[in-house]
Amino acid sequence: MGGESEKWALMVTGRTPTNIAVIKYWGKRDETLILPINDSISVTLDPDHLCTTTTVSVSPSFDQDRMWLNGKEISLSVGEFQSCLREIRSRATDFEDKKKGIKITKDDWQKLHLHIASYNNFPTAAGLASSAAGLACLVFSLAKLMNVKEDYGQLSAIARQGSGSACRSLYGGFVKWIMGKEGDGSDSIAVQLADENHWDELVIIIAVVSARQKETSSTSGMRDTVETSLLIQHRAPKRIIQMEDAIKNRDFPSFARLACADSNQFHAVCLDTYPPIFYMNDTSHRIISCVEKWNRAEGTPQVAYTFDAGPNAVLVARNRKTAALLLQRLLFHFPPQSDTNLDSYVIGDKTILQDVGVQDMKDVEALTPPPEIKDYIPTQKSKGDVSYFICTRPGRGPVVLSDESQALLDPVTGLPK
Amino acid sequence: MGGESEKWALMVTGRTPTNIAVIKYWGKRDETLILPINDSISVTLDPDHLCTTTTVSVSPSFDQDRMWLNGKEISLSVGEFQSCLREIRSRATDFEDKKKGIKITKDDWQKLHLHIASYNNFPTAAGLASSAAGLACLVFSLAKLMNVKEDYGQLSAIARQGSGSACRSLYGGFVKWIMGKEGDGSDSIAVQLADENHWDELVIIIAVVSARQKETSSTSGMRDTVETSLLIQHRAPKRIIQMEDAIKNRDFPSFARLACADSNQFHAVCLDTYPPIFYMNDTSHRIISCVEKWNRAEGTPQVAYTFDAGPNAVLVARNRKTAALLLQRLLFHFPPQSDTNLDSYVIGDKTILQDVGVQDMKDVEALTPPPEIKDYIPTQKSKGDVSYFICTRPGRGPVVLSDESQALLDPVTGLPK
Numbered sequence: 001m002g003g004e005s006e007k008w009a010l011m012v013t014g015r016t017p018t019n020i021a022v023i024k025y026w027g028k029r030d031e032t033l034i035l036p037i038n039d040s041i042s043v044t045l046d047p048d049h050l051c052t053t054t055t056v057s058v059s060p061s062f063d064q065d066r067m068w069l070n071g072k073e074i075s076l077s078v079g080e081f082q083s084c085l086r087e088i089r090s091r092a093t094d095f096e097d098k099k100k101g102i103k104i105t106k107d108d109w110q111k112l113h114l115h116i117a118s119y120n121n122f123p124t125a126a127g128l129a130s131s132a133a134g135l136a137c138l139v140f141s142l143a144k145l146m147n148v149k150e151d152y153g154q155l156s157a158i159a160r161q162g163s164g165s166a167c168r169s170l171y172g173g174f175v176k177w178i179m180g181k182e183g184d185g186s187d188s189i190a191v192q193l194a195d196e197n198h199w200d201e202l203v204i205i206i207a208v209v210s211a212r213q214k215e216t217s218s219t220s221g222m223r224d225t226v227e228t229s230l231l232i233q234h235r236a237p238k239r240i241i242q243m244e245d246a247i248k249n250r251d252f253p254s255f256a257r258l259a260c261a262d263s264n265q266f267h268a269v270c271l272d273t274y275p276p277i278f279y280m281n282d283t284s285h286r287i288i289s290c291v292e293k294w295n296r297a298e299g300t301p302q303v304a305y306t307f308d309a310g311p312n313a314v315l316v317a318r319n320r321k322t323a324a325l326l327l328q329r330l331l332f333h334f335p336p337q338s339d340t341n342l343d344s345y346v347i348g349d350k351t352i353l354q355d356v357g358v359q360d361m362k363d364v365e366a367l368t369p370p371p372e373i374k375d376y377i378p379t380q381k382s383k384g385d386v387s388y389f390i391c392t393r394p395g396r397g398p399v400v401l402s403d404e405s406q407a408l409l410d411p412v413t414g415l416p417k
Numbered sequence: 418m419g420g421e422s423e424k425w426a427l428m429v430t431g432r433t434p435t436n437i438a439v440i441k442y443w444g445k446r447d448e449t450l451i452l453p454i455n456d457s458i459s460v461t462l463d464p465d466h467l468c469t470t471t472t473v474s475v476s477p478s479f480d481q482d483r484m485w486l487n488g489k490e491i492s493l494s495v496g497e498f499q500s501c502l503r504e505i506r507s508r509a510t511d512f513e514d515k516k517k518g519i520k521i522t523k524d525d526w527q528k529l530h531l532h533i534a535s536y537n538n539f540p541t542a543a544g545l546a547s548s549a550a551g552l553a554c555l556v557f558s559l560a561k562l563m564n565v566k567e568d569y570g571q572l573s574a575i576a577r578q579g580s581g582s583a584c585r586s587l588y589g590g591f592v593k594w595i596m597g598k599e600g601d602g603s604d605s606i607a608v609q610l611a612d613e614n615h616w617d618e619l620v621i622i623i624a625v626v627s628a629r630q631k632e633t634s635s636t637s638g639m640r641d642t643v644e645t646s647l648l649i650q651h652r653a654p655k656r657i658i659q660m661e662d663a664i665k666n667r668d669f670p671s672f673a674r675l676a677c678a679d680s681n682q683f684h685a686v687c688l689d690t691y692p693p694i695f696y697m698n699d700t701s702h703r704i705i706s707c708v709e710k711w712n713r714a715e716g717t718p719q720v721a722y723t724f725d726a727g728p729n730a731v732l733v734a735r736n737r738k739t740a741a742l743l744l745q746r747l748l749f750h751f752p753p754q755s756d757t758n759l760d761s762y763v764i765g766d767k768t769i770l771q772d773v774g775v776q777d778m779k780d781v782e783a784l785t786p787p788p789e790i791k792d793y794i795p796t797q798k799s800k801g802d803v804s805y806f807i808c809t810r811p812g813r814g815p816v817v818l819s820d821e822s823q824a825l826l827d828p829v830t831g832l833p834k
Contacts, residue, residue: 231685234651261691268648268689274674275709276681278702285695292692 014141046395127310135162136169203323256301297372431558463812544727552579553586620740673718714789
């Protein structure tokens with residue numbers, strides 16, 4: 001171990017995107033290794049709007065592993081962190097920084113303690129895949145720090161053991177998690193189907209829906225489904241190949257039909273679970289109705305929807321023009337509460353709001369019913385059903401932030417800034 | 418044709434119950450004959466609380482077929498009425514009332530016109546199977562009037578052509594609709610599994626849930642499901658035999674598990690339909706959660722739930738004591754709006770309300786959270802989510818009302834009273 005005074009600290013800051021499945025992962029064949037019962041496909045979301053930033057630091061002056069999430073210290077003793085730490089540590093290799101006079105051998109990494117600080121630029125546990133981005137970022141940043149030589153596929157298999165869908169956050173663009181066959185999970189890895197530039201027309205709008213009820217955690221939910229649903233075994237496996245083709249060919253109608261049908265089928269097997277699981281609520285249903293009516297009126301899909309284990313809608317518009325028309329419809333049906341600032345109601349890429357021509361609440365109130373609504377009843381509007389909208393797009397994979405000012409830990413104290 | 422002055426009118430008044438499926442009918446293999454893709458099982462509800470009364474009258478002075486529903490004239494030209502009228506007329510036999518001097522031959526029935534008046538003692542089209550009771554009552558009353566010799570099974574096959582589930586309203590107690598195999602539908606009939614006295618401990622509470630959205634009609638809904646759902650073909654067929662056994666043995670835990678699972682699976686295939694169909698809403702979900710929590714806390718099912726093509730919950734309690742505990746919970750979670758009279762909020766068999774010890778709104782407000790609720794948050798109460806509750810029980814099949822004062826048509830004018 002190097003450094004004359006043992007006062008050195010080595011630090012890496014990584015940034016990792018979140019992802020949204022368009023062919024859902026639901027059900028494990030191995031609970032410990034987190035091995036799924038089917039392949040899944042996701043779109044990586046632009047980290048400018050939804051990402052986790054994690055700084056990992058190692059120093060001989062640290063006397064235990066510690067972690068802070070969004071500034072608050074949390075326990076590292078839970079299984080998912082422990083699996084990832086153990087797996088990464090076992091793959092650490094010799095590191096040397098001659099300039100700083102630091103040398104860490106493979107064996108040193110087993111003894112040195114870590115400080116980890118993680119920050120989500122979006123609400124944690126709001127059903128926006130914060131654990132996927134978080135675990136992926138932890139694995140990515142630790143791998144960089146510890147000079148791990150494994151490729152991203154192998155890293156994805158480690159992230160997978162932290163949180164299943166985390167494995168899909170190791171790449172940008174479109175990602176497939178191959179379920180694999182091996183008992184040890186070595187072939188249950190994520191691969192990139194296409195990068196974020198392949199289909200850059202797409203625009204994604206997330207409706208963060210206000211939930212009145214506590215939700216079933218996805219971990220216990222999928223366990224119950226596997227144990228009790230008679231329909232789960234009949235989920236359509238062909239959709240994976242069809243979705244791969246749709247992505248490859250930038251075939252939006254097929255992409256939309258497959259994504260919507262798979263989301264609905266996922267929620268159907270949740271309902272077929274005993275006791276039944278409801279993730280979507282009335283607001284989710286109304287968002288679907290709004291999109292379905294519009295798609296039908298246009299004769300071909302303009303927007304795809306997909307819902308994870310919660311009521312939030314993730315809406316994929318075929319292009320910017322469609323996204324503006326979608327946002328118009330969403331603001332018409334789900335206006336903000338009177339005391340809400342429009343600026344905090346539509347976040348992320350606000351340029352889409354400009355395309356809509358909506359600048360303030362007066363403009364929202366002046367919106368007229370979309371042409372596909374024949375029998376509009378004003379009482380159907382309900383303020384407050386949506387908390388806010390996030391405008392984003394498919395985005396890039398993990399990156400190392402080399403600018404030390406973006407680190408979340410103080411290089412001297414090793415504590416959160 | 419008899420009657421010296423042709424001024425005579427012959428009249429029959431029938432009363433037919435509604436029914437609720439505990440193994441659902443969803444999907445037709447023949448749209449015209451209304452032949453289902455699976456067997457179904459229902460409980461007949463007590464006609465004292467939910468029934469249709471129909472008076473059918475024939476007279477040579479009537480110059481056309483006419484019908485009134487709840488006092489309002491409606492068109493008889495729709496297909497479902499026409500099928501039933503045609504089928505019954507073709508089975509009419511000679512009739513003679515020597516006292517009144519009326520004689521009608523088989524051939525006369527083809528020429529004579531009918532007046533029909535029908536009345537539901539519950540809201541029509543509120544998702545309470547009004548069409549099932551209505552069509553069954555039409556067929557039953559006409560068969561009595563026209564001296565049709567066919568047995569109830571054969572009559573059920575006629576009622577089936579009016580509205581599929583109507584065939585199950587021709588018997589009391591527990592009824593099975595056998596899907597049949599024949600192309601002409603002759604073996605797609607209803608049979609009684611057990612009469613209403615077989616399991617008379619059961620108490621049924623219906624929560625009529627306020628709906629904000631227009632619902633998909635069951636006719637178009639089941640067509641869409643058959644055409645687009647990949648899961649519909651995998652609905653569990655074994656449940657029919659298991660449910661027959663549960664009913665035969667009065668095995669409430671099995672009955673409840675099967676009824677709940679089948680209801681959930683039916684709504685799952687609706688969700689797997691494209692575009693997806695949502696019949697249950699947030700209030701329906703909350704009622705399920707309330708029942709599931711209680712059942713789990715008790716270790717064995719106290720109450721079964723089942724939902725048809727709408728948000729209303731039909732809850733079957735194992736006995737009167739359980740029904741009182743259920744009503745207590747329902748009133749606690751879903752109190753009436755302040756301006757609602759308790760007397761109009763709990764209708765049907767009001768003696769259950771007495772068992773609960775609730776006499777007025779003050780008593781409702783004084784209800785405490787049930788013991789299985791550990792984390793009760795007062796804001797979860799929402800007044801107005803349920804329109805009203807109907808307390809009822811399994812009931813008898815169709816009857817002829819011989820008391821002429823109960824007829825809906827004036828014997829002299831042939832018009833609604």
